[in-house]
Amino acid sequence: MKEIKVYRLTILFLLLIIFLQWVYMTGRPKEGIRPLMKPPATIFKGRIAIVIDDWAYNLNNIEMLDRIHVPLTCSVLPNLGYSRAVIEELHGRKLETILHLPLEPHEKYRLENDTVMVSMDESEIKNIVERDIDSLVFIKGVSNHMGSLATEDKRTMDVIFSVLKKRGLYFLDSVVTSQSVCEDLAKKWGLRFAKRDVFLDNEEDPAYIKRQISKLKIMARRNGQAIGIGHDRRITLEVLSEVIPELKKEGYKFVFVSELVR
Template sequence: MKTNNKRIKHILLYSIAAALITITALVPSAPQAVSAAPAEDTHSAQPQAENTKQPSRVAIIVDDFGNDMRGTDEMFKLPVKITVAVMPFLRSSEQDARRAHELGYDVLVHLPMEPRQGKPEWLGPGAVLTSMTDAEVRKRVEAALDNVPYAIGINNHMGSKVTGDERVMGIVLGVCKERGLFFVDSHTNYRSVAGRMARELGMPPVENHIFLDDVHSASHVAKQMKLVQERALSQRYCVTIGHVGIQGKETAAGIRSGIAGMKDNVEFVGISELVRDEWKWNSRLTLP
């Protein structure tokens, strides 16, 4: 009898052991399944982070187009995108604006504005003066915009006195906002109110950072282009201004020389691209 009971116990133990082995084989290992997912997600997310990083960008604005000035052709032949600032009411104002647009360049009205110092004849026709009434200022701004086709904004020609005047700048910026334009402060006045007032109106506070040809030589312009690159790399972007005119060919040569050493490190863009991406400015401007 005892022998039979021992056999029964052995048979039951063997059956339980076999069942446990079978269950263990069928159930997957939980820790392995949990640890695999994070490793895969980390691997797939890394390339996306690298791809979303934007290159440092430079917007080159060239002022004083509109009077068939020296260096005009050389500027239009530069190997990168530029922004063309055209003075209104001059013999080639419309021609230069159309040529720039056909090349895919942004066009600004280079609006003459009263300076603190300087000869009145340097301003050119259609200048905005602080002595004007509100209605006269508005009329001048609107006429200049109507005279330069394809303009997407305004920057100031001279203008150290006007850009420090809240009343006059309020009218200029108001017209810009009505038309879906923006204003680029050329920064001829370090006490300019343009940027602060633009922010208050919900407009982008765009300003020039570096003048390229404050000294009129190709070598100086090339040196300034290095400063442009340094600022773009450290601050993400840089707005810079050069000119056509008496030394226009030298300025163009200096810009071309500077571009050669910068093209692998920065992206050259039109001012509208910079304004759109940096300040999320989406105007409803309709070009003619």
């Protein structure tokens, strides 16, 4: 009986060894085959809104927008030969459009037709703003074209903001003067508001534009969001089409300005 018991234990021990060896061998990857590894998740860095100003002088660069596969906000000048055609093209591409409202600057050069002047009375200002809004369908907001003097003038901006509030439009301050009163007045009116952080193309040079975009992404990472303004120029759109895919890989999310207004 004792011999049988030892025999059985030996058999069980051998079977255990065989089983463990089988588990070990089948659990190992075959020679030359590595187990699949999930790519590391991209860390979210911040939200960026890109605004392209001054559309409506022509249609030259419209098709270049098809190379930039992120949300863009485009500001369209009113009362120009291409204003209506441009806004139709932009809307067809599912881009956000806003009215680029001409406002009086300190230096009076190359003023657009029906620029809002600080010397105008309330009814004149309201008529211009209402007419410009009505002329551009699909718009979600308004930004200032020039306007270094007007955006410093409380009375003028107060009248403009009364119209925007009534129309349910947001205001984007291009910040062309350090003395802008727009942010404080927007709070007074309970108006959705945002302001520009970086101008991208004050110099029409690819290296300069890339440096400005680097500043923009630093601000987005630090503050959670940032707004950059460029212009309807071929060089600007070329650089954006080149750089934006890299920024997306780095973890930056591109959004419309309407997603950043407060």
